[in-house]
Amino acid sequence: MDLTSLLTIDDDTEKDKQLRKAFAPYSPSITVDGNEFMCLIILINMTLPRKRLAHCWDISSAQKLWCDGSYIEKCLAEVYWYHTHNLKYPNTKVSGQRLRAAVNDAYPNVLSSANLPHDMGWSHDSKKVNLAKLFLTKFIWDGNETTLGILLSQRHAFWEKLVIDFGLSRDLLNKISEKLDDEFSLSTVFPEEISEYSKQVIFCVNDEYISITPVVSHAVQTMIHQLRYPIRKTTITHNHPASVSSLVSAVAGNVQVLDYPPLIRKNSHHSFLKSRRDKKDCFDYRALRSKAFRNALKDIVKGNMEPTLRLRRKQRVAALRVLRKQLILWIAPMMEWRDAEKDVNDRLLDTLEDKLIGLPLEKLPELVLELSIKFHQSIQFNQYIERYAFHPELMEPVKNQIRWLLKYIAGSQDNEEVSSQYIYIHLQNLTVEDASSLSNPYITGIPSLTALWGFIHNYQLRLNKLGSSVEMKSVAWFISDYLAVKEKKLPEQSILTSSNGFFRVKRSGIIDGNYCDLSMDLVIKMTIEEGCVIPSESEFMAALPSRFAGGTLLPPLLSEQSQWLQCYQSCSELFSVIAKFPSSGCWIYPDNGSLDCFDTLTKRLTEESDLKPVHIGFIGLETPKERTNATANKHCFAEPCIGVVKCKNAMEVRLDGAKHYFESAFWQQTVEYRAILMKKGHKE
Known part of the structure; x- marks a missing residue:
């Protein structure tokens, strides 16, 4: 312009x-x-x-x-x-x-102001x-x-x-x-x-606690406002914008933030599975309606859109990956149904659905042709993709992907033995109310990964106060349900004022934020000091913190689930439980892709629907030093930074196998010079 x-x-x-x-x-x-x-x-x-x-x-x-x-x-x-x-x-x-x-x-x-001009x-x-x-x-x-x-x-x-x-x-x-x-x-x-009004967050760095004051970058905030569709955004409102900054004043207090909640399917697992049984239908047709799936079919059919052979091959491989992923989601109810049925082999095998549920696992690959026909019949009634039903360019690719999928399912029950020197605890069906979904000033959606590690560190401290010698190494995070909370939070009355000799307590001003309720499972990898006894499950339960990401954390009601914590020393035994997690939820996986600028972020979020931006750590703007009013011996101002995570469906995790899960699903905090970042946990 x-x-x-x-x-x-x-x-x-x-x-x-x-x-x-x-x-x-x-x-x-x-x-x-x-x-x-x-x-x-x-x-x-x-x-x-x-x-x-x-x-x-x-x-x-x-x-x-x-x-x-x-x-x-x-x-x-x-x-x-x-x-x-x-x-x-x-x-x-x-x-x-x-x-x-x-x-x-x-x-x-990692994206921060360092990726932008001054x-x-x-x-x-x-x-x-x-x-x-x-x-x-x-x-x-x-x-x-x-x-x-x-x-x-x-x-x-x-x-x-x-x-x-x-x-x-x-x-x-x-x-x-x-x-x-x-x-x-x-x-x-x-x-x-x-300032007494500035936030301080405490981190343990090299066995020493330091306090950090997060400060928002003007350059990054401005860049977020300049990002355009298809990037998804929402607004955070400030009632006195001119008091905040020139930027906030210019947008009349309506500050834009990226809006990327986790990939959670709306229907609960149990109600969805019940409806599938009642209809005798073991397919999830929602998986065939996504825009990414439509684009994948288009790329497979018209595979000559890119100018070079290398780019055309790359485009086709990416499209086949999307096709495979959506096929997994499409038949996910079948796998869940088989898990729930006790006597699958006693069924009459009249229909394709009955065969998928009742046949022994090793015979599932025999259903490739019938399942391929069912797929094409399913998409021919969708107005957006009906033209691809029984398309000659799709017949063989779909059949190959279904063949691979059925063979993989047939062999997925024989989980490979993964040796481990660690102890794992599985926290099941935890509920968090009013957690902060505004993970940093630029993003709302998945709660902060540093909050996840803060919970883990607090858990370790509480356990060790009970006489244990536990060191928590990394954590895997599964979100089974998620609900954005729309209401504003009214602060408590906390300001004492006087007028004409009468005292009263006022509320402080509302600072807008975004919140969420979520249900989740955590798998924590830990070590026990040599010669020490592993804490009992009751000790693990007693030490559980009551806060997570600013919200209240609650275990399941005893009337619903008394044993909500399990301790494992066998990876295969743990994975046999994890493999049956419902497909309605997702694992928050570290991402292996490259992220070097905001253009790359925009491109990847647009092309990969399972990627979500999230607060992944802090980058210190100075070397920690002593400072007045600090809550720890040393303090520094730090900028929150942006990373991406992969929301991986539980069925994908199941088919990837135990080895891939234990190598790829875990997070741990790392310290690099001035940066405190959450990264993929080290391999065993």
């Missing part, structure tokens, strides 16, 4: 709207080459509230302001409050502090939010993204002549340039103390 095209808009109201939008911090920067004078006019006028000015290109209004030295100095004073990371987000009670951090090196497969925002007194726009607003000039503040601090001759010709005195220009140069040369500025 360029300024010239916007200035040609005939309707004045629409022109003003589009110009203000183009110079807003949430919009991609606009090119101003050839219209530098009008750019200056707009920047000056934007320092006024919109109600005081009819049009932002009014030259007379801009000239009055520009010749008012005291007014320009007020704008200049707000440069002090420019930041790279916003300490006032989301709690505006934090005051008198600013933070500027130099961009650190990017970490592999960018600055503003947060201070809400009355002065417009004054900050003069030297902060970004635009593109001479092929580079810049601001008026940067250009004047660099003493660029063209812009110096422009501002002087418009009426700025040489003395004031020198003062402005010196002030801007002094401020922009400060690459790192950190508060000497921590």
Whole structure:
């Protein structure tokens, strides 16, 4: 977008709207080459509230302001409050502090401000939010993204002549340039103390506890706003946006965040299985309705869309993977039905469904042809994919995938023996109420992985207080049910005020957030110190923490399930239980793919429906140091970062086998220089 095209808009109201939008911090920067004078006019006028000015290109209004030295100095004073990371987000009670951090090196497969160009925002007194726009607003000039503040601090001759010709005195220009140069040369500025309103999170790093204050990156927040469909987003509302930052003010308090809940099927496992039995139907037709499945069929049938042979092969392989995955989901009820039936071999084998349920496992591959026909009959009544039913280009690929699938199911019951020196505990059917689904300031959906590890670390401490010598190495996470909670949380009355000698307790202001209720299973891998006794199951139960991701954690009711914790030393025995998990839920798996920039994130989230962004850790903006009001001996400000996880269906995990599960499903916390990240657990 360029300024010239916007200035040609005939309707004045629409022109003003589009110009203000183009110079807003949430919009991609606009090119101003050839219209530098009008750019200056707009920047000056934007320092006024919109109600005081009819049009932002009014030259007379801009000239009055520009010749008012005291007014320009007020704008200049707000440069002090420019930041790279916003300490006032989301709690505006934090005051008198600013933070500027130099961009650190990017970490592999983790996204943060290090993956973006250096960018600055503003947060201070809400009355002065417009004054900050003069030297902060970004635009593109001479092929580079810049601001008026940067250009004047660099003493660029063209812009110096422009501002002087418009009426700025040489003395004031020198003062402005010196002030801007002094401020922009400060690459790192950190508060000497921590505000009582700033959050602190405690981590154990190298057997030492440090406290971390998470701070949101202006660059990342701006990038999230600039991402477009098909990226899924929702909004977090702030009631006093100008008090938060220039960016939040520009979007009227409606901050956009990525919205990616886990892949949980709506119908509960038991009700769905019952309906399948009642209808004598062991197929899940929802698996054949997804957009990814339709695209896969299209790619297989029209496999010559890519320009090179290598890309065509890559496209076909990816399409066949999607086809296989959806076929697994399609026949998942059959596998669950077989698990639930006690006497499957006593059934009459009249229909395909009866054969799938009643035949011995080793005979399932004999049903390849019948199941292939059933597949094509199933899709011929779907208006979006009916043209692919019995398509000659699909007949052989579908038959091959079904043949592989039935052979794999036939052999999947003979789980290979996986040796292990570890002890595993399986926590079953845990319920969490009001957990924070806003895993970091950029993402809502799956709760934070660092919260998962915080739960594990707390569990270890509580166990060891009971006299155990347990070290928890890693954890696997299965979410069986998920429900987003829409209501706002009303804070407790906690502020004591007095009026005319009477005291009363007020509530603090609402800070918007997203919450969820979920049901989950955890498999924790641990070691016991040599010579020590393994804690009993009752001790494991007694030490269970009562909080998870900010929510209340509850075990199952004793009337429903008294033995909700099991201890295993045999991997095969544990996997025989895990293999029967319902297909309605999903495992949260570490992702093995590459993630090097936000364009890659957008592409992968669009192409791979089972990938979800999540808070995966913190990157320290400084070396931990002693700081006033810290809850630990050392403290640092850190930026939350974005990673991706794979929501893997329970049936896929079952077919992958025990070895793959124990090598790929577990998470552990790692420390790399200044970064505290959740990564795939080490192999045994």
